[in-house]
Amino acid sequence: MLSPRLVDRVSRALRPDARITVMTGAGVSAASGVPTFRGPDGLWKDVRVQDLASPEAFARNPRLVWDWYEWRRQLIAACVPNAAHDVLASWALRFPRFTLITQNVDGLHERAGSPGVLRLHGSIWEVGCWNACAGAPHRWRDESVPFPVLPPPCPHCGGPLRPGVVWFGEVLEADVFERCLQACHCDVFLTVGTSAVVYPAAGLVDVARRQGAITVEVNPEATAASTAVDVVLADRAETALSALDEALGAP
Ligand code: OAD
Numbered sequence: 001m002l003s004p005r006l007v008d009r010v011s012r013a014l015r016p017d018a019r020i021t022v023m024t025g026a027g028v029s030a031a032s033g034v035p036t037f038r039g040p041d042g043l044w045k046d047v048r049v050q051d052l053a054s055p056e057a058f059a060r061n062p063r064l065v066w067d068w069y070e071w072r073r074q075l076i077a078a079c080v081p082n083a084a085h086d087v088l089a090s091w092a093l094r095f096p097r098f099t100l101i102t103q104n105v106d107g108l109h110e111r112a113g114s115p116g117v118l119r120l121h122g123s124i125w126e127v128g129c130w131n132a133c134a135g136a137p138h139r140w141r142d143e144s145v146p147f148p149v150l151p152p153p154c155p156h157c158g159g160p161l162r163p164g165v166v167w168f169g170e171v172l173e174a175d176v177f178e179r180c181l182q183a184c185h186c187d188v189f190l191t192v193g194t195s196a197v198v199y200p201a202a203g204l205v206d207v208a209r210r211q212g213a214i215t216v217e218v219n220p221e222a223t224a225a226s227t228a229v230d231v232v233l234a235d236r237a238e239t240a241l242s243a244l245d246e247a248l249g250a251p
Helices: 004-013 026-032 055-060 062-077 083-094 108-112 174-183 201-210 237-248
Strands: 020-024 098-102 122-129 161-165 188-192 214-218 231-233
Touching: 004 188, 004 214, 004 231, 004 237, 020 083, 020 201, 026 083, 026 108, 026 237, 055 062, 062 122, 062 161, 083 098, 083 108, 083 237, 098 174, 174 201, 188 201, 188 237, 201 214, 214 237
Parallel strands: 020 098, 020 188, 188 214, 214 231
Antiparallel strands: 122 161
């Protein structure tokens, strides 16, 4: 249950000139019908990360990995952004110094209209050449649903394409991570709908706090970050962000 006192405290910190950074995780898309990773209904309950989301898994069985990503692309294509995505898209217009970081690969922030999203874990709507052939760019968009063949072939070398996501055991895109670190120089940092266990993303809220930001968690469950943040709004993202937006009043 959301405490009106805490909503008021956070909304007062969200001043028009404040530097505001929000980092989202799978929970922000839960109300849209996109499954989260952990917890009783999470994707990692039935499958092992290392079998589907690692370079080793792809090298072993690209078809198996692509079947899983193809299933997720079809599922996500049928989902629409929810109130949490909408509030965050509107905050980009409302606050001139607003940054949105996401661990999500689903593209729902962009579909809600959020500009310049820093995608820490890539995008399920991008692909890259598995062989990193000379003719292909690093990543490019391909929203085909379904692909005619799996794995889809690289248009440049004919080898297999890979999903444009960051797998376990891979490093994050250096420039994206650097921009996330810069966004930790902020007045308010909200971590929304993430279990806060996957690093380095999970460490960003600590970086922000050490640099003096007020830190806020939005999550109906306690997480690894709950005891370290200044304020916990213990509710779903779509409810808590809508309540904050309402408390802010008209722009
Ligand atoms: P998780 O599945 O680990 O955590 C989802 C969090 O969302 C949990 O803490 C839930 O309590 C919370 N939650 C559920 N419904 C919610 C709602 N309606 N509103 C707000 N919160 C809600 O997902 P992430 O933390 O995003 O990595 O996972 C981090 C990374 O692990 C993912 O990016 C992915 C995964 O393996 C890669 O793909 C590299």
